Amino acid sequence: MDGTVLDLNPWESAALAGSEGTLGIVVEATLKVFPKPKERFRFFAFSTLEAGAAALSAVAAMRPYFLHFFDQGAIRLLNRSGAHFKDAAFTMLAILQGTDAELDLQDAALKDICRGAETYTEEEAREEWKDRYNIELKFKRLGPTLMVQELRLPMGQLLSVLGELKSLLAGYDWGVQSLGSDEGAICLLIFILTDERNPKVFFKAMSLAGPVPKIGYRHEGTVYGISLHNGAHLGRIHSASAVRAMREMKARWDPENLLNPCKTVWSRIPPPFVSLAMVAMRLMPGLTALGMSVAERMPLSLIRIGLKLTGGRLR
């Protein structure tokens, strides 16, 4: 830092969020304060996935303040671990904001879209909302290993994707909830339970990190977020220039690539290698377990070479 004072617009200043002082120090901020709008909570339960997905897509077009859904798999996983969510094929929670007149209009549209769904009171909707944020990860104990996959999809593809996931994940305990929606797209959080105590079962489940994103790609979607699984998909998530920019930032702030070496934008693991590993995990989970066990006993010098090849460094 050389002490230069920059005047940033709201979009530029977003880059500072979460940087914890590494990029600069905020010396002055101008905030615009809005009056808190009125809110209404609406909650609907659908008897079929099709009806729920269609309603979700139509409601998302209204751009409500908040929109969330659970599929039946997620509801049942959560309820098995002590939650009390309404059991249905699909439940949807919407929070509306605005003036009384705006809320009345949104309400009327919502009622029209959700005709045929079971409708709950404002109080029940608020309870449901509160519980959705209290439940966290307790259902993980049912696994006890939880594998999470994240997909961002065009809203219109939701039903097809859920259909394909149903075939792929037959035999697993799994469920889906939304992480939010914007501009006609929806982010899915897919929970898959497995058991790391049994390497064969575990590696087979981990190999799903291959076909699940592929389902997303087939439906104009993508994975999102940074994780070990997503490193190989980086080129599909961001443009080449965006990846270059992120790598440049990472190289400046962490020149030795010590922080999360294989997990961030600097992963050099070639995608075909990742695909091969996924196939090996699916078809030969026992052999994969053996390979992992051998890798654990490798001398540090070999691990260092491996990490160097993939962009990391071990100290």
Next chain:
Amino acid sequence: MTTPYRPTQKVIQEIREDLFACASCGYCRFGCPVFQTAGFERVTPRGRILALKRAIDGRTDVPAEIVDSIYRCLQCAGCKVNCPMEIDFVKICEAIRGDMAEKNILPEGQEMLRKTVSEKGNPFGEPAAERGVWAGKVERLTPGVPLLYFAGCASSYASNRIARSVVKVLETAGIPFNVMGREENCCAAPLLRVGDEAKAKVLIDKNIAVFERLQTTEIVASCAGCFKTLKTAYPEKFHAMHVTQFFLKLLKEGAFTFKKDFPKKIIYFDGCDIGRHAGVYEEPREFLRAIPGVTLLEYDYNREKAICCGGPLLSLDIKLAAKIAADRVREAAAKGAEMIATPCPTCMVNLKSGAEEAGIQISIQDIPMILPGIIEKKTPAAP
């Protein structure tokens, strides 16, 4: 010297489910003062769980550093309230410490503590004959008196003023009570922390024998650690109460009153043993609020979210304990407190070290110590 350790099958069965339930989210760190002060992942429940998982797969021993870290756990349960999986790391810790105690492979300091408490009946290595010195004229062992004041080791040997203050309040209230004095033994909390249930039981049985002889039905403890142990490791028929609970009851019954104001800004420190482990949060606050002139302040993290002072580390790493306490003192000072009121002598002693470490002048008093100069027997209203 700490050595590596391989858990037995019995322990593995006991802790396995919780270990694999860990989501490695790291929320436990927000409630862990050892991590907040030491800053290493290996002293967090998450770090310990990762190492334990490898060990129970039979792939490796638990490394000596992790064993040492397990003994550095304060068992304050601060991690549990932050854990989305509700993993009780205190139970994991107890199972491992118990296993190590059974195998006689305790770290040196813990072995010494076990020996001292089981042989001398107190953790300070003081002669049992001197335990009742503070009680002097007040040692009371009258069979048939249902109430017993259990002073505990800290108040019997080190912080005598606490014990004398409790006796003064009980005398002012005109309540008949017993004090065991020389016949009192450690409640066994340090042995339970070390993990030696068998040796703990010996001390518990000795105390129970005296309780039985005196026909005790109600026990009042001024130490939060004794209170928790009496409540959880002793038979329920000896109804255990913390002094603040009993004093509040006496105050409401009109057994004593306040003769003058105590104009101070007091912050109440939620000890872990009285709070998270015994669920007593409100009575100490209600009692402090009842003192005329007191303005009661709160820590940002209070009640079940309160952060431990580090007191349990006094027997293992006194410097780390003081550093942790220094943070609690700084937080209290930032709130504008003139006094930190504790429900436990260990918290009081350690917070005093913390004040020294932080270089902050603040009064730190155990709650009973506030009372002798400001209470009096309530005079019955004239007919």
